[in-house]
Amino acid sequence: MSVLVVRDLHVTYPPDLPAVRGLDLTVAGGEIVGVVGESGSGKSALALAVLGLLPPGARVRGSVRLRGAELLGRSDAELARVRGRDLAMVFQNPLSALTPAHPVGDQIAETIRLHAGATRRAARTRAVELLDLVGIPDAPRSARAYPHEFSGGMRQRVMIAMAVANDPVAIVADEPTTALDVTVQAQILGLLRAARDATGAAIVLITHDLGVVAEVADRVVVLYAGREAESGPVRDVYRRPRMPYTIGLLGSLPRLDGARRPAPIPGAPPPAGGPPAPCAFRPRCPVGGPACDVAPPEPVLVGVGHRVACADPAATLDPSRVFPPAPAAPPRPPGDRRPPVLRVTGLVRHFPPRRTRPRGRPVRAVDGVTLEVRAGETLGLVGESGCGKTTVLMEILRLDRPQHGRITVLGRDTATLTASHRRALRRDLQVVFQDPLSSLDPRMRVRAILAQPLRTHRVARAAVPGRVAELLDLVGLEPALADRYPGALSSGQRQRVAIARALALEPRLVLLDEPVASLDVSVQAQIMDLLQDLQARLGLAYVFVSHDLAVVRRMADRVAVMYNGRIVEQGAVGAVYGSPAHPYTRALLDAVPVPDPSARDRADGRQRTLRGDPPDPSAPVAGCRFRPRCPAFPALDAATRRRCEREEPPALPVVPGTDQDAACHRVPR
Amino acid sequence: MTRRLPGNRRTTAGAVLLTALFLAAFLGPLVAPWDGERIDYAAFRAPPSAAHWLGTTQSGRDVLALTLQGMRTSLLVGLLVAVLSTGFAAAVGMTAGVLGGWADRLLMFGADLLLVLPSFLAVAALAPSLGGGPGLVPLIAAFLWMITARMVRAMTLSLNRRDYVRAARYLGVGPVRVVVRHILPHLASLLIVDAALNVSLAILTESGLAYLGFGAQPPDVSLGTLIADARAAAPVYPWLFAAAAGPLVLIVLAVNLLGDGLRDALDPAIARCS
Numbered sequence: 001m002s003v004l005v006v007r008d009l010h011v012t013y014p015p016d017l018p019a020v021r022g023l024d025l026t027v028a029g030g031e032i033v034g035v036v037g038e039s040g041s042g043k044s045a046l047a048l049a050v051l052g053l054l055p056p057g058a059r060v061r062g063s064v065r066l067r068g069a070e071l072l073g074r075s076d077a078e079l080a081r082v083r084g085r086d087l088a089m090v091f092q093n094p095l096s097a098l099t100p101a102h103p104v105g106d107q108i109a110e111t112i113r114l115h116a117g118a119t120r121r122a123a124r125t126r127a128v129e130l131l132d133l134v135g136i137p138d139a140p141r142s143a144r145a146y147p148h149e150f151s152g153g154m155r156q157r158v159m160i161a162m163a164v165a166n167d168p169v170a171i172v173a174d175e176p177t178t179a180l181d182v183t184v185q186a187q188i189l190g191l192l193r194a195a196r197d198a199t200g201a202a203i204v205l206i207t208h209d210l211g212v213v214a215e216v217a218d219r220v221v222v223l224y225a226g227r228e229a230e231s232g233p234v235r236d237v238y239r240r241p242r243m244p245y246t247i248g249l250l251g252s253l254p255r256l257d258g259a260r261r262p263a264p265i266p267g268a269p270p271p272a273g274g275p276p277a278p279c280a281f282r283p284r285c286p287v288g289g290p291a292c293d294v295a296p297p298e299p300v301l302v303g304v305g306h307r308v309a310c311a312d313p314a315a316t317l318d319p320s321r322v323f324p325p326a327p328a329a330p331p332r333p334p335g336d337r338r339p340p341v342l343r344v345t346g347l348v349r350h351f352p353p354r355r356t357r358p359r360g361r362p363v364r365a366v367d368g369v370t371l372e373v374r375a376g377e378t379l380g381l382v383g384e385s386g387c388g389k390t391t392v393l394m395e396i397l398r399l400d401r402p403q404h405g406r407i408t409v410l411g412r413d414t415a416t417l418t419a420s421h422r423r424a425l426r427r428d429l430q431v432v433f434q435d436p437l438s439s440l441d442p443r444m445r446v447r448a449i450l451a452q453p454l455r456t457h458r459v460a461r462a463a464v465p466g467r468v469a470e471l472l473d474l475v476g477l478e479p480a481l482a483d484r485y486p487g488a489l490s491s492g493q494r495q496r497v498a499i500a501r502a503l504a505l506e507p508r509l510v511l512l513d514e515p516v517a518s519l520d521v522s523v524q525a526q527i528m529d530l531l532q533d534l535q536a537r538l539g540l541a542y543v544f545v546s547h548d549l550a551v552v553r554r555m556a557d558r559v560a561v562m563y564n565g566r567i568v569e570q571g572a573v574g575a576v577y578g579s580p581a582h583p584y585t586r587a588l589l590d591a592v593p594v595p596d597p598s599a600r601d602r603a604d605g606r607q608r609t610l611r612g613d614p615p616d617p618s619a620p621v622a623g624c625r626f627r628p629r630c631p632a633f634p635a636l637d638a639a640t641r642r643r644c645e646r647e648e649p650p651a652l653p654v655v656p657g658t659d660q661d662a663a664c665h666r667v668p669r
Numbered sequence: 670m671t672r673r674l675p676g677n678r679r680t681t682a683g684a685v686l687l688t689a690l691f692l693a694a695f696l697g698p699l700v701a702p703w704d705g706e707r708i709d710y711a712a713f714r715a716p717p718s719a720a721h722w723l724g725t726t727q728s729g730r731d732v733l734a735l736t737l738q739g740m741r742t743s744l745l746v747g748l749l750v751a752v753l754s755t756g757f758a759a760a761v762g763m764t765a766g767v768l769g770g771w772a773d774r775l776l777m778f779g780a781d782l783l784l785v786l787p788s789f790l791a792v793a794a795l796a797p798s799l800g801g802g803p804g805l806v807p808l809i810a811a812f813l814w815m816i817t818a819r820m821v822r823a824m825t826l827s828l829n830r831r832d833y834v835r836a837a838r839y840l841g842v843g844p845v846r847v848v849v850r851h852i853l854p855h856l857a858s859l860l861i862v863d864a865a866l867n868v869s870l871a872i873l874t875e876s877g878l879a880y881l882g883f884g885a886q887p888p889d890v891s892l893g894t895l896i897a898d899a900r901a902a903a904p905v906y907p908w909l910f911a912a913a914a915g916p917l918v919l920i921v922l923a924v925n926l927l928g929d930g931l932r933d934a935l936d937p938a939i940a941r942c943s
Contacts, residue, residue, distance in 0.1 A: 397839050426841035439832035443854045452850075453840045501836070 003029045003202040004050070004170045009062035011045040011054065011226075019045035021226035022062075024299075027170065027202040032193070034213030034234070035206045037223035038249075038269040038520035039491075043206045046223070047174045050204070051089055052079040067169055085115035088163035088201075090192075092175035094155035098147040104158045105131065105143025108165055115166045130161040133198070134191055151613040153184035157191060164195050170202040171195070177212060181384035181547065183610040186591040189216050208521065210253055211550075211593030214238060219305070222246050225270050225280030228299060232306030234597045240319070242308040244288075245281045247319045252525030253595050254554035256577065264525035265323070268490045279311060287315040287322055339411075341509045341541045342373040342396065346405035349388075349395050353618065363618045365391040367565035368405070370651070375508065378535065378542040380556030380573065382549055382588070384614045387562040389545045393511050396543075397431055410508065427457055430502035434514035436494035440486040446472075446497055447482040453504040471500040475530060492523035496530065503534065509541045516551060528555060549592050553577055558659070561585045564615045564625045567651065571660030581654040581662035583632045584610075624649050624665065632666055640665055680930025686923035690916065694740035701733050716908065723912045726898065736912045739892040742803070742885065743872045743920060749806045750813065750871035755864040758814035759856065762821025763848055766829060777822065780815040788812035792874070796883040805884060809871050817863045821856060828852050858935035865928025869921040876917060892917045 004027040011020040020042040027033045037043040048054045050064050052071060064071045066087055071079065083089070091097040099107060108130055109123035118126065124143070132139035134157040147155055156176060163171050173192065177185040193216050196203050205217055213220050214234060221231040222243065230243040241247045248265035267284040278296045282288050291311040299307040308316075316322055347369045353360025366388040373379045381389045395402055399422045401415035408414070410428055417425065433439040440449055450468045459467065472479055475496040486494055495515065502510055515531070516524040532555065534540060544555050552559055553573060560570040561584065569582040580586045587610040612629045615621075623645045627633055633644060643649075643665045651661040698704060701722070708730055715725045723732040761780065765773040792808055799808055828834060834851050842850070872892075878884035879893025887894070895913035903910040 423841045426839065429839075431836065431839050433832045433836065435832065439836050441833040441837075441851055444850075452837065452842065456840055456842045456846070498836075501840075505840075 001029055002026045003067055004204065005063075005065045006046075006050065007063040007065075009046065009049060009064065010060065011042070011049050012059045013045070013055075014057040019058075019226055020049065023223075023226070023228055025204075025221060025228075027204055029169065029202050030196060030200045031219065032196055032203040032205055032217045034217030034220045035204060035223060036208065036210055036213050036220060038208060038522060040225065040269050041223040042226035043208075043223050044174060045226075047089075047172050047204070047206050050172055051083060051087065052076070081115075084111050085166045086169045088166070088168035088171045090156070090159050090163050090171065090173040090176045092178050094152065094159045094179075095147060097159060098155060100147055103144045103146055104150070108143075108158070108162045111162055111165050126165070127161075130165055131158070133164075134158070134161040134195075135187075136161075151184075152180055153187060153613055156180065156184075156188050160188070160191055160195055164199050164201070167199050168201050170204070171199075172204045172206070174206045175208070176205070178207070178209070181614055182549070182591040183384065183587060184613060185212070185593070186610070189593070192216060209593065210238075210250065210521070210595040214595045214597045214599070215593040222249070227280065227296070228307070228309055229281065230306075230308045230310075231299070232303060232308075236303050236306045238595065238597050240303070240306075242302050242306070242313055242316045243281075243310050244285045244316055244322050246308075247316065247322045248284075249521055250595060251319075251323050252522050254525075254528070254548075254550040256550050256553055256589065256592055256594060264529060265522040266526075268492050268523055269520055287312065289315070338375040338377070340372050340374050340408075341410055342371075342543065343408040344369060344371050344392070344396065344405070345408075346370055347392065347395060347402050347407060348404035349391050350403060361618045364565050364620055365617055366395065367617075367620070369562070369565070369567055370405075371560050371567060371570065373509065373541050373543055375541050376535070376539045377558065378544055378556045380552035380559040381543060381545045381562060382547065382552050382559060383562035384547060384588075386614055386617060388565040388617065389562050390513055392562075393431070393513055393543065393545055396511060397429070399425060399429070427505040428508045429511070430505070430507040430509075431511045431513065432495075432498050432502050432515045435518050436491060436498045437486065439498050440494060440501075442485060442487055444485070445482065446477075446484055446486070446489075449486070449497060450482075450501055450504060453501060457505055467504070471504055474503065474534070475500040490523075491519055492526060495519060495523075495527055499527075499530065499534070503538070503540075506538070507540070509543070511543045511545070513545050514547070515544075517546065517548065524551070531555065549577075549588060561588065564620065565617055566625065566663065568626065568664070569660070569662045570651065571654070571658065575658065575660045581660065581667050582626075582664045583630050583666070584626050585662075587629075587631060623647055624663075636666060677930065677934065679926045680934060683923050683926030683928070683930055686919065687927060690740065690920055690923060691744060694737050694744055697737045698734065701731070701737065704731070704734050707731075716906075724906075724908045726909065727902075732909060732912045735890050735895060736892075736916060738890045739895050739913065740916050740920070742889070742891045743875060743917065745803055746806055746809070746875045747868040747872040747920070747924070749803065750810045751864040751867040753806065753810040754813040754867050754871075755817060755860055757810065758817035758863070759821055759853075759860055761814065762818040763825050763852060763856075765818070766822045766825025767844060767848060767852070773822070777819070780818050783812065784815045786812075792878065793881070793883045796878055797886075805875055805878065806871075809874050813867050813870060817860075820859065820863075824856055824859065825852055828855055858932060861935065862928050862932040865924050865931065868924045868928075872917070872920055872924075 006023060006025040009020050009023045010018065012018050023046060035043050035046065049060050052074065054060060060072060062072065066082065071082065098104065105124060105127045108127035112118050112123040112126055113120065128139045128143050131143055136142045136154060136157055150158065176192065177188050180188060189212065192203065205213065207213060217234050219232065220234050220237050222229045222245065224245050230237060230241065230246045237246065238250065241250055252264045265284055270280055278294060279292045282292050289312055297309045297311040299309045300313060302308050302313055310316065347366055349366040350362040350364050353362055369392055371379065381392065383389045396407055399409065399414045399417060406413060406415065409425060412425060447468055450471050451464050454464050454467055468482060469479055472482060477493060477496050481489065481493065486497065489497065516527050519527060535542060544552060546552050556573050558571060559573050559576050560567045561582065563584050569576060569580065569585045576585060577589065580589060591610060610629055610631065615625065621628060627644050633641065636644065649663040649665045651663040654660045654662050654667055708728060713725060713727060717724045723736065725731055761776050765776040792812060795808055796805060799805060834847060837847050837851055875884055875891060876893035876896065879891040880897045885891035885894055892913050896910065899909035899913055
């Protein structure tokens with residue numbers, strides 16, 4: 001039975017930006033429908049319109065029916081009686097969605113009292129039950145805790161408890177796991193499925209992550225520029241995508257198995273408002289024909305429940321013809337002969353405790369990290385938030401004496417550098433930050449941004465304009481963009497400018513701090529291609545920091561896995577991903593949602609999710625730091641267990657003769 | 670594409686008014702029929718006439734000429750104080766923000782010390798020894814920079830942590846260049862608005878001091894002394910009072926319009942919120 005029915009929904013933001021342009025969506029009870037799209041696709045506007053939470057000034061047209069009752073056009077007071085009872089929501093950021101001044105138990109009890117009219121005591125008891133249900137340890141005590149006392153994952157559990165409190169018929173979850181680490185994301189997705197099973201609610205899961213959809217959704221709706229591009233059962237859409245956009249999107253996803261690498265979709269998603277062209281994807285579509293310019297494509301059925309809004313579905317019968325696979329990258333010679341450009345030994349960085357915390361202990365952000373990067377090679381540094389990976393980068397970039405340990409850049413020990421040597425060394429060491437919008441000065445034109453490093457290092461004034469043009473060309477940008485400000489560029493173009501700036505002085509080592517994390521999937525693929533192409537042409541060495549294991553798999557030659565300030569495993573990408581030796585690496589790999597629904601069934605047999613949260617770096621445990629979350633620890637024999645509790649495991653080769661190291665007592669040597 | 674700057678009309682109105690007042694104050698004496706030094710023994714407290722457009726005072730001096738002279742003092746004091754105090758605030762705030770450590774603590778201690786001093790008393794006590802009018806400039810400026818300096822420091826601290834500032838540093842850009850290129854431009858809107866506010870504040874302070882007898886001493890004239898002179902006779906000889914108070918109000922209004930307009934034009938974020 002269809003619980004939530006959206007018909008011909010239009011949302012227009014002031015002054016006149018259409019965000020959703022005629023959308024149909026039907027969700028049955030007990031069904032999870034994933035709504036995916038890139039920025040500007042209208043997915044958030046859809047969620048807000050369904051919930052009746054659009055900002056004032058937004059115009060909305062069409063129909064949203066919940067169990068047959070129209071929601072659009074109702075007053076806020078009427079909607080408030082529906083929201084929280086029949087229609088529940090889970091937002092992206094649970095910290096801002098929970099009131100910081102009240103204990104979480106009270107907040108859950110409040111919705112129960114409001115909507116179900118329960119007594120204070122009954123509501124409290126129910127709140128504790130719900131917290132227990134969503135897997136919060138020691139629920140009676142946790143109910144009295146405030147939101148800031150919980151970790152991100154625990155807060156999201158509280159949000160889900162609140163959402164299911166009144167047995168809703170539909171739940172709208174807007175990017176519920178985007179702010180979470182992969183291991184926690186896996187827990188929350190499992191919980192969302194459990195919530196569906198328990199309440200039989202219809203769930204609309206809005207996300208940009210195709211992996212998340214493949215993991216939990218039954219059906220998927222792909223949005224593009226405010227319209228449905230394709231929809232259908234997850235298996236059909238993922239196995240046989242028919243809309244060129246979906247084909248390109250799925251193809252451009254980096255994969256954990258490192259397989260196939262089709263050409264990325266050119267261009268960027270249109271900004272909100274979208275082009276007036278009949279088919280919004282036409283400018284980026286490789287198989288478009290004259291039929292595409294006539295009228296907006298109506299969705300046509302191409303399978304059971306599988307609809308595609310394409311004027312020429314026949315052209316997409318063979319997906320590999322739409323975006324042909326890119327020629328395989330030439331295999332690179334092994335790196336062990338080349339000289340190291342960066343060597344970090346026993347690096348330590350502790351931050352003094354915050355003054356606001358009495359009796360605080362220092363935060364041991366980096367606590368003995370050893371790694372090496374050779375010329376022309378990419379080292380991927382992966383780990384969850386707070387594991388210290390960005391701190392490692394910043395310590396290298398400082399080019400100064402570290403608290404402990406030693407950093408050698410291009411053969412020079414940073415502790416012994418003079419100011420002028422340090423300045424000279426900066427030419428060879430560059431950085432690209434995560435968010436290009438914040439790393440480019442909004443008041444400088446692209447031309448000035450690219451000229452800055454040249455001027456700083458006294459390149460002849462006359463040579464600068466030529467070099468700027470060269471750099472723009474190098475990163476695939478039009479020369480005309482030189483006169484723009486960063487604010488007038490798309491996010492992909494901005495990141496290209498940031499990369500061009502880093503390459504201006506022909507560095508030999510580039511540190512990349514999550515360079516694609518803030519980009520849309522289709523743009524992500526382009527930037528990764530660009531980075532690899534530049535590496536091959538210029539012989540660059542990269543340190544690629546990321547939380548995304550699939551991205552690292554695609555970019556790196558060697559990978560180092562960080563946990564709580566230390567590297568737990570390190571080695572060639574193929575070896576580490578193929579046969580991870582450390583249980584944490586194993587768990588991380590298992591937790592990554594694979595954009596392939598058929599992997600779901602195979603996965604169920606595996607020990608999937610890691611318990612607990614990423615650790616607090618100011619309170620390290622004795623012995624192995626991973627022990628409290630280690631899935632292997634309980635099954636170990638007593639002697640090994642004792643070692644795990646007492647000795648910090650050293651990084652030792654997993655197999656003698658290879659360069660795969662793991663810091664785990666369990667690994668047989 | 671025409672981009673409508675918010676607050677554009679206010680900026681224009683303020684700028685036009687201020688220019689007109691400036692022209693009047695500095696070029697007016699060339700046109701006015703009577704100059705300020707001379708005394709007309711034929712007209713004491715005469716109402717406006719062809720010879721004396723705004724009438725004369727009790728001692729037979731031309732009100733128009735006196736007013737123009739007072740306006741010159743006020744405008745000069747206002748501008749100089751604004752440039753001085755805002756410039757000093759920017760220098761102190763940015764130095765404190767960029768250097769940090771003991772320099773930061775020392776400079777902010779100085780600012781806090783001046784903040785807790787009863788500034789009006791201090792100015793009133795020191796003013797007579799500095800002479801009136803332009804002599805007051807450094808004194809007034811010395812008590813106007815502290816809050817701005819604190820704001821500049823706070824903004825510098827946050828700008829200093831931005832990725833583009835870090836990126837510039839890691840490129841090897843020197844600290845002075847970072848400040849000039851990446852920090853100062855982002856403080857510009859704050860500083861311009863602050864300067865505009867300081868102009869009116871300084872003019873009002875100077876007039877207030879003069880009114881109370883701490884500012885310009887005869888034969889110097891300021892709008893404040895004119896108001897003080899005209900005060901007692903205001904009900905009977907209103908042109909005396911209006912001639913002194915009117916320009917004061919107009920100057921402050923013009924400067925405030927200009928400042929507000931500039932702020933909205935330079936800082937779209939604020940305009941959108943209002």
